[in-house]
Amino acid sequence: xxxxxxxxxxxxxxxxxxxWKVSDEEAISTVDEAIQTGYRxxxxxxxxxxxxxxxxxxxxxxIPREELFITTKLWNSDQxxxxxxxxxxxxxxxxxxxxxxxxxxxxxxxxxxxYVESYKAMEKIYKEGRAKAIxxxxxxxxxxxxxxxxxxxxxxxxxxxxxxxxxxxELKAFCQQHGIHVEAYSPLxxxxxxxxxxxxxxxxxxxxxxxxxxxxxxxxxxxxxVIPKTVTPSRxxxxxxxxxFELNSTDMDKIxxxxxxxxxxxxxxxxxxx
Numbered sequence: 418x419x420x421x422x423x424x425x426x427x428x429x430x431x432x433x434x435x436x437w438k439v440s441d442e443e444a445i446s447t448v449d450e451a452i453q454t455g456y457r458x459x460x461x462x463x464x465x466x467x468x469x470x471x472x473x474x475x476x477x478x479x480i481p482r483e484e485l486f487i488t489t490k491l492w493n494s495d496q497x498x499x500x501x502x503x504x505x506x507x508x509x510x511x512x513x514x515x516x517x518x519x520x521x522x523x524x525x526x527x528x529x530x531x532y533v534e535s536y537k538a539m540e541k542i543y544k545e546g547r548a549k550a551i552x553x554x555x556x557x558x559x560x561x562x563x564x565x566x567x568x569x570x571x572x573x574x575x576x577x578x579x580x581x582x583x584x585x586x587e588l589k590a591f592c593q594q595h596g597i598h599v600e601a602y603s604p605l606x607x608x609x610x611x612x613x614x615x616x617x618x619x620x621x622x623x624x625x626x627x628x629x630x631x632x633x634x635x636x637x638x639x640x641x642x643v644i645p646k647t648v649t650p651s652r653x654x655x656x657x658x659x660x661x662f663e664l665n666s667t668d669m670d671k672i673x674x675x676x677x678x679x680x681x682x683x684x685x686x687x688x689x690x691x
Contacts, residue, residue, distance in 0.1 A: 418457065419660070421642055423573040424596040427518070427550050429486055431637055432657065433458025435602060435646035436467055444470025445477070447648050452478045452485070454653045460576075460602075460644045461512075462490035462523055463504065468511035476513055487512065488519040490554060491539070494691040496522070496531040501538035509547065520548035521576060525560040528689040532560065533567050540570050552576070554602075555685040558591045565595060576600040579641060581611050581632060581672050582679040589641075600642040605629050606681055616675060620668050627655060634659045635672050 419431040434456040439447050444467035448459055452474065461471045468489060475485060489512065495504035505520060520539055525532045532553075539551040552574035553564065565571060575592050579585050579601035592599050605612060612628045621628045629645070633656060636643040645656045664672075 418455070419637060421598055421640075423550055423598060424571055425550055425573060427573070429519070429550075429574075429598075429642060430456075430458040431642050432456075432633065432659070433460055433486070433488075433642070433644040434653070435460045435644040436471060437462075437465055437602070437646055439465070439467055439470075439646070439648060441467045441470040443467075443648065445473045448474035449477055450650050451653055452480055454650070455657050456653070457484060458486040458488070458642075458644065460488045462521075463492045463495070463508055464490070464523065468508055472512035472514065482514075486518040487514065488521065489517055490521045490523040491535060493524055493526045493529075493689070496526060496529065496535040498534045498538045501535045502541070505539075505542055505547070516547045516549060518549045519574060520551050521574065522553045522556075524555045524683075524688050525553070525557075525685060526689045526691070527560065527686055529691075533563055536564055536568050536572075540568060543570060550574070552597070555683075555688065557685050558588060560685070561591065561595070561597065571595060572597050574598050574600050574642070576602055576644075578603050578680060578682045579636070580604055580606045581614070581617065581635065581675040582606060582677050584673065584676040586676070589639075593640075598642055599640075600644060601636055602644055603681060604636055604643045604645050605632055609681060611675075614675065616671050620664070620671065623668070624662050624664075626659075626662065629656060630659050631664070632672075634662065634664055635669065638664055638669060
């Protein structure tokens with residue numbers, strides 16, 4: 418497993434496991450299977466409704482807590498200073514943990530303009546040691562700049578939609594400039610048409626790998642942390658089997674040329690749902 422060192426000195430596995438759209442009950446067996454397969458980074462969120470199941474899987478695991486990297490997220494309706502502190506306590510209780518490794522603001526929800534005070538509450542949580550790192554999700558440059566300007570702690574991570582059709586080059590460059598690691602969700606475009614792209618398929622044949630493995634390898638080689646989601650054990654193993662090959666520069670360039678700005682999730686500046 419590759420790791421990355423965050424801006425506070427913590428290390429994070431570069432390839433993790435997401436549990437979006439996994440039910441609370443299903444999360445117990447799914448996360449247990451993922452941990453047994455070799456995943457150590459587990460990414461959940463309050464809005465996923467499966468923190469209890471994720472926590473039960475962690476408790477069931479024989480893996481020492483310090484070897485796991487657990488992420489959860491603050492939902493939009495819980496933003497605000499005091500609300501954030503309360504929501505964090507609730508997530509921690511559901512997970513059955515003393516701390517999380519990473520706590521993230523799920524969306525900036527700019528219409529309500531509460532993400533700065535929410536982040537300041539997260540800074541308090543971080544200073545108390547109950548979140549080992551803090552960061553954000555779906556933040557564009559303007560949102561990140563406000564956090565940098567108005568808060569003390571630069572986010573460790575910005576988790577964003579990223580895949581070959583939405584490569585986020587400008588945002589990634591800004592994050593790199595400020596020591597913020599990028600973490601990609603929907604890295605395989607939720608299994609949609611990018612897996613059927615002829616360029617990706619041709620590259621996959623060349624390396625004797627699947628299209629999904631090629632895309633995940635591309636993420637790794639672009640210095641991106643990546644959290645694919647699946648409930649199928651064979652695909653869990655397939656997604657983890659990407660450390661025995663390397664894409665050459667020509668193939669990396671071919672994938673870079675696929676960028677079209679196509680999103681499958683909400684536009685961050687427009688997403689204000691609570």
